[in-house]
Amino acid sequence: MLSGGFRDACAAAGAQRLQVNISDAAVAGAMRISEFDPPIDAVVSIWADDPTDVLDLLDVRVGAMAAWQVDERTPLHPALPADGSRIDALANVAFLRRPVDLPRADWLRIWLDDHTRVAIETQATFGYVQNIVERALTRDAPVVDAIVEELFAMDAVSDVHAFYGSGGDQQELERRMTRMLESVARFGAHQNLDVVPTSRYDFEVGPR
Template identity: 40%
Template sequence: MEKVIYCLWHQDTVAADDFGAGLRQQLVPQLQALAALRGLRLAVVDSAVAAADDKRMQTSGPLPDALLSLWLDDAWRRPDPAVLVPELVARSCAWLVSEAEPIVNSTQPPGADARVPGFCQVALLQRPPRLDEQSWLGIWKGSHGQVAIDTQATFAYRQNLVVCALDDDAPLLHAIVEENFPDAAMTSKHAFYAAADDATLAAHEAAMMESCARFIDFDKIDVVPMSEYLFSAAAGP
């Protein structure tokens, strides 16, 4: 089984909320009907996460409007969302990734509409040229992950190491990170950094930024808050 992550961009004529609803109502059922599908997660930019808009970071072109994760028997036999729902998806790029899940969501199950509470902060990363792959992995996977866990209010955390791009026009990426935060973290730094007071907030924020600077160049990172939806492989939420 292989995990494929897609970045999706909507057609200019489709509004954000209509895009998310269309993906859930039209694309998801088509994907769930695939015999080779083993899992499906969809994250979309919509009005439910508008309060977190100040967390967006754009450095390398238009930010994606959705992040689609599929677990497939064979990544080279993947579906193409832009072909399945061309009226919604203007562009689709896919990567084969190796997923680690340092925090499994065990406290915030999806609702009847499949939406996971809170928001998912998606980060698209490039490895800085100053670091070779082994050094970069040693920092990100070896020590930074625990710093992120210790200093933030995440209830789910997925580290996706990019194995290779699956589309010729896919942007250069080395990692895709998915972190789930509670609703309060959209507007409260204290809630985001799991800090009960100003001193803890300052300490957690400083520790997180210092750790990030070790393996991220901040002019080579895109960050997008999204609503997350979790679906079964079979038809239905």
């Protein structure tokens, strides 16, 4: 998926931009939470007017695939190279599922309006993308309600203080962790989720 030939084929199929996140050795020490079986080992994001042909290209290259159309929001938008080089970061990709007893409108309000500030203030992120799932694009795709990506410095792979930005202060770390846990519990993101630590690569592959 990182080869020039694949990127050229995606451009010919209508892709304007690709983002490839791979769970690899560089982030192997980071926390992973898996509900999917088998667990996710790569996430490919496609920007295209019609992604059908690009999805067909992916389908023949992977063992199993699920795809969703999303509405993208970027509370923290870092300036990143799109030349295919590895972004110097731990890129955590989380797949969220809405609790059945929480109406969608309330779930979105708590997550987008209330939790966003908490997430930014309690973690040392320099990039934060929220993707609201609108519909499945592949047959039998599992139910997922949102896909979130957060970018951390590489130190966060093995240093919880670097992850939360607590500067080595244990009391501050505990305060941030408690505030974060209380916030995610309000919309069910403390359970029934997948968190995939990845390395991220960005490509501009076609005209926008």
